[in-house]
Every structure is written in structure tokens, then in C-alpha cells.
Ligand code: FAD
């Protein structure tokens with residue numbers, strides 16, 4: 001009898017860790033494992049704001065998949081997933097197709113523009129590594145142009161960030177590091193290059209308590225970040241954001257939208273029933289009505305029964321999904337009962353630049369400043385260690401001293 005084929009779609013946190021766990025839990029003769037990803041590399045989504053600001057090199061955030069997953073054990077396919085044909089147990093890729101016995105969909109998120117006019121066309125997104133490299137280059141281009149083009153305006157130096165959630169705030173934290181370096185490099189007065197964060201809600205980062213939020217805001221303001229809080233962006237044009245009831249235009253040479261995320265569009269193309277772009281999974285992370293399809297990471301809507309809301313989409317959750325999923329695939333293969341996903345909250349930390357941050361850890365302890373920034377680096381390095389052991393940590397880890 002031929003061995004079952006397990007196909008994992010997407011090599012992000014959920015896909016990489018599921019693949020790795022499957023290779024540990026199943027012997028080569030028990031199952032064939034296939035990992036499909038758009039690129040031959042995995043990237044640290046949680047570092048994309050640093051790539052976009054230019055505070056780390058994009059290569060630091062990029063890990064060749066074959067460096068951590070052995071191609072002798074796992075068939076690696078670098079291709080783009082177009083659609084899952086559930087009724088035929090088949091995945092359509094851009095250049096071929098592949099059948100499966102068990103499928104793991106871990107294709108991550110895409111930026112959600114909520115249909116705001118002009119956003120798709122005129123704003124940059126923090127979505128993947130190539131897009132973030134473009135942001136870094138575009139920002140630097142604006143500085144070089146300002147110095148060399150007599151028609152350049154002061155507002156060309158402005159960087160607008162729409163959305164004051166985690167991504168927007170972590171991004172302005174990095175920009176507060178990078179912009180002074182660019183001003184020095186191009187001999188431009190720092191006060192001319194404005195970093196402006198626009199948030200519709202009454203507060204940035206509402207998941208943290210008021211003291212931490214006020215620490216974050218004042219720390220960023222001290223480093224030159226301006227906030228427009230309670231200002232809803234209604235349109236994005238080539239010139240900048242249109243904001244508020246009086247349709248004020250805030251002009252900028254660089255416009256970045258970080259207003260929210262949703263599940264990968266492959267889910268809707270494949271006919272899954274969706275809740276805000278994601279699949280509401282069963283307790284064991286299977287798609288409803290599908291015995292052999294697991295949905296993980298930012299593609300999954302996983303309810304927190306304790307408070308009746310979904311868990312936020314995080315790398316922390318995605319990695320925990322991977323554990324449950326690998327156990328459950330083995331259980332289903334051998335006709336055993338599956339386990340229920342239980343989230344173990346290890347806390348939340350947001351960086352505010354290289355040496356600053358805020359966070360709430362395990363026992364509800366609040367952290368601000370260097371201890372929070374150090375904790376964020378511990379979390380980042382822990383992941384590298386879990387994925388690729390000491391070798392990967394030494395190669396890609398964040399070991400810069402404060
Ligand atoms: P992803 O990590 O997004 O991976 C998806 C993979 O699928 C990628 O490799 C992609 O190339 C591939 N893919 C996508 N579409 C296709 C296709 N059609 N065909 C083939 N391959 C495809 N969470 C935390 O817990 N802590 C943090 O500090 C944190 N910081 C963050 C900072 C930023 C700037 C951002 C944007 C997010 C952050 N998050 C953080 C959230 C976290 O990154 C996501 O929740 C996490 O990446 C989800 O993991 P995933 O495996 O579902 O998807």
C-alpha cells in the first residue's frame with residue numbers, strides 16, 4: 001500500500017513548524033511530506049517592519065527553506081498556490097498540480113484595505129519581504145531626490161503610516177531610528193522629515209493598558225513621531241491620506257497602510273466558508289466538514305471560548321497550531337481521537353525601535369523600555385532556535401548589544 005501524502009501549503013511560522021514536527025513524529029516510511037511555498041525561502045514576518053524601515057538587512061529576515069528542512073526528507077515545491085479543489089483532494093499551483101491525502105493550509109495573511117478608495121493603488125503594505133525592501137528603497141529615494149531635485153517639496157520627505165495597531169506602531173518605532181540616519185547621510189534637517197501615524201480609534205495599541213500606551217506614545221513623540229489619533233482615513237491618493245470629516249489631505253512622499261489583515265485569498269477561491277476572510281476551524285483545527293484539511297495560522301479563525309472572541313493572529317499562535325496539527329494528522333492517520341487546540345498565552349511585546357518597547361508577559365507583568373525590547377529579542381531568537389537549532393540562531397539571531 002502506498003504511504004499517505006501530507007501536503008503543507010505555505011512556509012511561514014505555521015507551515016515551517018508543522019513540517020518540522022511532522023518529520024519528528026513520523027518515520028519516512030509512514031508518510032510522504034510535501035511543503036509548497038511561493039519562494040525558496042521562509043521569512044520572519046515579525047521582522048518585516050524592520051526590513052521596511054531599513055534597520056535590518058532583508059537577508060537577515062530571510063532563511064533558505066532547505067537550510068532547515070531537509071529536501072531528502074521533505075519534497076520542497078517552490079510554486080504559487082492558486083486553489084484547493086477539496087472534492088478532488090488536489091491543489092492547483094501556478095505551474096502544476098498536486099494531490100494529497102492530508103492538507104495543511106498555512107498561507108498566512110494579506111493586508112486588508114477595507115475597500116478604502118485608492119489604498120491598493122497608492123499605498124505600500126507591510127506584507128512580504130520584497131514589498132518591504134521596496135518601502136526601504138522608496139524612503140531613501142525620497143531623501144536623495146530631495147537633495148538633488150530642485151522641484152522636490154518638503155512634504156516628499158514625510159512618511160505617513162495609516163493604522164496605529166501593532167504593525168503601525170512597531171514600524172514608526174523603527175522609522176524613528178532610521179530617519180535620523182538618513183537625515184545625516186543626506187545632510188537634511190531632521191525636523192523636515194516628518195513621521196506621522198494616523199489612527200482612527202481613540203487610542204493606539206488598545207490591547208495594552210493605559211500606562212503602557214501613554215509610555216509608548218510619549219517615547220515615540222520624543223523621537224519625533226507625530227500622532228493623529230481619532231482621525232479616520234477615508235481615501236488614499238498619490239499625494240497622501242484624506243482624513244476625517246473635513247477631508248483634510250495629509251501629504252507625504254511615502255504612504256504606508258497598516259490598517260489590518262485578513263486571511264489569504266486562496267481560501268475564498270477554494271470555496272471555504274469564511275468569517276472575515278478566515279476559516280472558523282473546529283477545535284482540532286480542521287476545516288468544518290473536512291476530515292483531512294487543517295487550517296492554521298493567520299488563515300484560521302480560532303475562537304477563544306473564554307471571552308467569545310477570536311484569538312489575535314500572531315506568530316505565537318501559529319507555532320502552537322503547528323504542534324496540535326502535527327499531533328492530529330498522526331492521530332487521524334491511525335484512527336485515534338484528535339486533540340483540541342489550547343492556546344498558551346506567553347504574553348505580548350511590541351517593539352518601539354531597537355532598544356525600546358512595551359509588553360505584558362506571562363503573569364500579567366508589564367514591561368516598558370529596554371526590558372521589553374530585550375524580551376522581544378529573546379522571543380525572536382527563541383523561534384530561530386526552535387526552527388533551526390543553535391546554527392540558525394548564530395546565523396540569523398539578534399545579538400546586537402544595547
Ligand atoms: P506567514 O508567516 O505570513 O507565512 C505565510 C507563508 O505562505 C509565506 O511564506 C508566504 O510566502 C506563503 N504564501 C502566501 N501565499 C502563498 C501562495 N499563494 N502560494 C504559496 N505560498 C504562499 N506575531 C507575534 O506573535 N509576535 C510578533 O512580534 C509579531 N510581530 C509582527 C510584526 C509585523 C510587522 C507583522 C506584519 C506581523 C507580526 N506578527 C507578530 C504576526 C505574525 O507575523 C503572523 O501572525 C504570522 O506570520 C502568521 O504566520 P503564518 O504561518 O500563518 O503566515
Ligand code: NAD
Nearest residue numbers: 163164165166167199200201232233259260312313349350
Ligand atoms: P490591527 O488590526 O491590529 O491594527 C490596525 C489599526 O488600524 C487599528 O488600530 C485600527 O483602528 C486602525 N485603522 C483601521 N482602519 C483605519 C482607518 N480607516 N483610518 C485610520 N486607522 C485605521 O492590524 P496590524 O497592526 O496589522 O496587526 C495585525 C495582527 O498582527 C494583530 O492582530 C497582531 O496580533 C499581530 N501583530 C503582532 C505584533 C506583536 O505581537 N508585536 C506585531 C505586529 C502584528
